[in-house]
Amino acid sequence: MKEKILIVDDSEDIRVLLRRILANAGYDVSEAAGGEEAFSRAGAIKPDLILLDIVMPGMDGFAVCEELGRKGLLTDVPVIFLSARSDTADKVRGLGAGGSDYITKPFDKAEVLARVENQLKIRRLTCELKRSNAKLTEKQAVLDEDLRAAAGIQQSLLPRSVPDIKSLAIAWKFMPSHVIGGDIFNVFRLDEDHVGIYMIDVSGHGVPSALITVSVSQILQPNSGRVTKARTYEPPGYRITSPGRVMEALDSEYPMERFGKYFTIVYLIINTRTGSLTYSNAAHPSPLIMRGDGTLEPLDKGGTIIGLDGRLPFEEEEKSLRKGDRVVLFTDGAVEYCNNSGEFFGEDRFHSLLSGLRNEGVEALLDAVVAAIEDFGKGAEFQDDITLVALEYRGNIE
16 A cells, blocks of 8 residues: 655645655655644544645644644654754754654755655554564463463462371472462372472473473372382382482483473472481482471482483482471572572571571471561562472371
8 A cells, every 4th residue: 555645835836846756756645735734634544654844824833743743643653844944943843843854945856755765664664563562462461371370270289288197297388489480399198107298490480391390290199100109019009119219210201302491309208107208309409407406407419400311320318307307398499589689598598597496386487487588588579489398297196
């Protein structure tokens, strides 16, 4: 379609000359002799560009331009002022009134065409940019809805309640960031005497990371028979897979080359009758055993990240929990939380905080940790999900 140009000038000779120049160049040209006619014509034809004389009887070009803007007739429509004046002040006033360019009379045909084409080109690019932005906004709205749905699915996998185990007190906190992340954890019975606990943090953010957390959480279900509790032909009909073997199976199942992601995980098995704790840690922030005297023991034995497909072995370690000992698991979102001053919460601050909470129950302990993190941040957004799990071994309670 031809681009439409409206010429507003009280001189018929000027209008005729401009019409010839522009029509021969392939434009659809309309005319108006003054302000009132300009408003009517602009509303009717919706021009792509207006050539507007400044000096006209009654309403001058500056006033016409301002009124066109007030009437909403200049949206994305460039205005080129025409005038015999060449004063800088007039040019500045024209630009201030909403004009885009300025042509001094008498004008040259080539200059008119060049300035008109430049302004129309800018308009075309502006309109295309707006259309692209509108499409991006629509796509972003769809993506945001998908992310909210993914976040809902991910959070639905968090335990709604913890197993009722007399010898363990268990509490947890999950503080999501403004973007969907890759944190997940679970606490579940493996059999009458054993409880499994894991915490995962998948690299990156967004739907791909969330999908991997969903997949890993499914494969770690105790009844899946794939990793944590495999069936055998010997009584009692199953065997509990050791933490090191769990790491090996996950490393084989989720190679980085296949998914483009890696994750850290710590996996613990606690014998609720004896207090024996066996674990393996694949590059996850080390959980801490809080002894009754305030000593902190890191659970740091294991190996590298999950995703290297068996290039490095995974170690196990066994610890003994005594009555009153606590175990705290956390994701790096806690220690890497950054306040508005650019300062990290940090491991030292986190460890010191826990040492001072050694006499608190697990619920009160996590409440105090959350309060300390929020006080440190002073309202700064969470840059990553923060997940905390605490348990206390109460001894063998029959």
